[in-house]
Amino acid sequence: MLRISRYILAAVCLGLIVLPCLSAPASYNQAVKDYSAGKYAVALSEFQAYKAAYPNNALVHYYIGLCQQSLGRIDQAKAEYQWVAGNGDAQLKSKAEAGLNQLSRVHSSGGNFVSSGSTHQAAGASTRIGGKVRRVLDFYADWCGPCRAFGPVFEEVKSRMRDISFERYNVDEETTNEIRSKCPPFSTIPHVVFMDGGGKVLYDGTPPTSAESFEREISQYR
Numbered sequence: 001m002l003r004i005s006r007y008i009l010a011a012v013c014l015g016l017i018v019l020p021c022l023s024a025p026a027s028y029n030q031a032v033k034d035y036s037a038g039k040y041a042v043a044l045s046e047f048q049a050y051k052a053a054y055p056n057n058a059l060v061h062y063y064i065g066l067c068q069q070s071l072g073r074i075d076q077a078k079a080e081y082q083w084v085a086g087n088g089d090a091q092l093k094s095k096a097e098a099g100l101n102q103l104s105r106v107h108s109s110g111g112n113f114v115s116s117g118s119t120h121q122a123a124g125a126s127t128r129i130g131g132k133v134r135r136v137l138d139f140y141a142d143w144c145g146p147c148r149a150f151g152p153v154f155e156e157v158k159s160r161m162r163d164i165s166f167e168r169y170n171v172d173e174e175t176t177n178e179i180r181s182k183c184p185p186f187s188t189i190p191h192v193v194f195m196d197g198g199g200k201v202l203y204d205g206t207p208p209t210s211a212e213s214f215e216r217e218i219s220q221y222r
Contacts (some may be wrong), residue, residue, distance in 0.1 A: 058088035
């Protein structure tokens, strides 16, 4: 047996036998870094590579769930959280159960919201009516990656246009239902609505990703 092992080792060294190369998974630390930077699709790919190598790592499953949730893929996120709830340690189980509770509220809050991504386009049939905007409403969710990215844009424009009321509403909270009932139906977030002083909707749709573009859009109705 020892002689055979030495022969195989020598053959490998001489290039007579080529052993298959297994590609290493993406760096876990890099995946965490990309997730924290809001690069959810990139981080998801990296965590999935890690999951292929370590399928029973509960923390990796949890991060995949976070990525899927931030990308608006609710069913995929639920599947990962459910796995963690059944296989993780006590702390991860608690976090996964909290994630499942949050996603269940999304589905029971009056609509199956999905992330609108970074492309600026109207959600459904957006309304464009002439008028003078007095209120700008932003509908968002804490789990929505694009919503978190739009938050600083919203605040920057708010600081510039002080004669307009800028308001943010979390779609997961029941108190938002009243103001939502006064707006055209929508299913993607972030979603913005411009209203005049009487509450008439002047515009609704998916917001742009830059402060300059968002300010120009609002200025059309001033």
